[in-house]
Amino acid sequence: MAQSRRIRSLVFSVLAVCASSCGVSEDEAVRPKEGESLSDAPYCGSFGCVNPYQFCAEIFLEFGRSPPICVFDDICERLECANSNRTCALFDGFPAQVKCIKP
Numbered sequence: 151m152a153q154s155r156r157i158r159s160l161v162f163s164v165l166a167v168c169a170s171s172c173g174v175s176e177d178e179a180v181r182p183k184e185g186e187s188l189s190d191a192p193y194c195g196s197f198g199c200v201n202p203y204q205f206c207a208e209i210f211l212e213f214g215r216s217p218p219i220c221v222f223d224d225i226c227e228r229l230e231c232a233n234s235n236r237t238c239a240l241f242d243g244f245p246a247q248v249k250c251i252k253p
Contacts, residue, residue, distance in 0.1 A: 178249040179232035194218040210249035218245040
């Protein structure tokens with residue numbers, strides 16, 4: 151009985167560490183530029199975005215990843231990096247990722 155409790159405790163601890171390590175680093179984080187907002191962006195559906203000119207993307211914000219939302223390919227023009235020595239980039243995939251990288 152004590153051994154199974156230890157195993158459950160160990161499994162829970164490993165899962166907690168994994169969940170907390172999946173955040174966004176300051177080097178990857180973006181934020182909306184002054185006067186910009188992402189609140190008008192619709193959520194992605196199971197098959198992507200209704201508008202074929204939009205990407206389904208996760209935005210790496212300072213407080214964590216956004217849910218997958220539909221964005222245009224000029225999304226980086228509306229965002230700035232938390233670390234000013236980095237540049238915003240849109241990575242392909244499903245969902246795509248919008249985060250900062252070394253220039």
